[in-house]
Amino acid sequence: MSVEELLRAHDLRVTRPRLAVLAVVNEHPHADTHAILDRVREQLPEVSHQAVYDVLAALSGAGVLRRIQPQGSVARYEARVGDNHHHVVCRACGAVADVDCAVGEAPCLSASDTRGYAIEEAEVIYWGLCPDCLAASGEISPPGENPAPGEDPGRSDPETSTLPPPNPRKDARV
Amino acid sequence: MSVEELLRAHDLRVTRPRLAVLAVVNEHPHADTHAILDRVREQLPEVSHQAVYDVLAALSGAGVLRRIQPQGSVARYEARVGDNHHHVVCRACGAVADVDCAVGEAPCLSASDTRGYAIEEAEVIYWGLCPDCLAASGEISPPGENPAPGEDPGRSDPETSTLPPPNPRKDARV
DNA sequence: CGGCTTTCTTGAACGAGTCAAGAATGTTGT
DNA sequence: ACAACATTCTTGACTCGTTCAAGAAAGCCG
Secondary structure, eight states: OOOOHHHHHOOOOHHHHHHHHHHHHHHHHTHHHHHHHHHHHHHTOOOOEEEEEEEHHHHHHHHHSSEEEEEOOEEEEEEESSOOOOOEETTOOOEEEEEOOOOSTTTTTSSSSSSTTTEEEEEEEEEOOOOOHHHHHHHHHHTTOOOOOOOOOOOOOOOOOOSSSSOSSSSOOO | OOOHHHHHHHHHHOOOHHHHHHHHHHHHHEHHHHHHHHHHHHOOOOHHHHHHHHHHHHHHHHTTTTEEOOOSSSOEEESOOOOOOOEEEEETTTTTTEEOOOOSSTOOOSSSSTTOOOEEEEEEEEEEEEEEHHHHHHHTTTTTTOOOOOSSSSOTTTTTTSSOOOOOOOOOOO
């Protein structure tokens, strides 16, 4: 299904900004709003940031895009919807990657006692270290103290994105 | 263990603001920063908001408090740490409740393919409707259209807290 | 192609959270 | 108990992601 057909299928008007935003999110899963704006402006230099916010809100509302926002991060968007996957987030650099659900279709939905809530969806975020930061922390200080990774210019993974070290807790339990 | 002993056990200085914040969070699980500040000022009218932010950050860093922040909500804190429980969040009113892990000790940690990430922790958020909003939506419009709940003056659950309708998505899947 | 609605541009505003400098307080050693 | 030191708190300004509002432009339908 083309990007345009996708929009029409959801009763959304087809506009240049929407096409551009959709294309960018398809190319760069988990990109944040600012990154999306930059990329969109490579094609449409005149789009306003407000247009991008509106488009992202409209597409998320229609279920075309999914908004994710791990603690300490700004809003990120992805075009993979409806397949119930989850995310791993690196505590050191903030990189996000997809993880398929471990338990099949409806993951972890069997909460023991839901306190009377009608549960519609379960959202799972795995916290850890991405391969790069893992290697960096291992190399820099073998006994494991004060990782300080995150700057690694030659990256290729499009899903990777750098943040100021967000919230590196030490009470992690597995 | 008294609140003061708890602080000392974590090598944290014992100060009035810290005692007050800990007491408030113990009494009101899932309270947001603003609510905590208000409550703390009932005992210590002169505390600055910055002090509360500092204290919350210090206690979270030490593992005495846990910070949670569902999408569309501001930061919330709870004193229940180390027992690996999760949360249900109401899409309509934002109320938060605890849910014990369904799968035992380390829940849902068995992601199928972790993309090379070293996973330390899994965070699960269940999205749905709280009992009150569920009842309200059922009463107001039986066929299910336009819930508009959330205002319900006579509440007793201390874990409940009202927000502007945060992000009521309709693409929910179970 | 004309009219109506939605979307986009422009520019200001909001609010949670952070930064910084100095005063106050808690802790430790004598 | 007291003094010295480090940490924490007060005060006040500020940042940044996001939202609000009004009018112009663009998409869609008959």
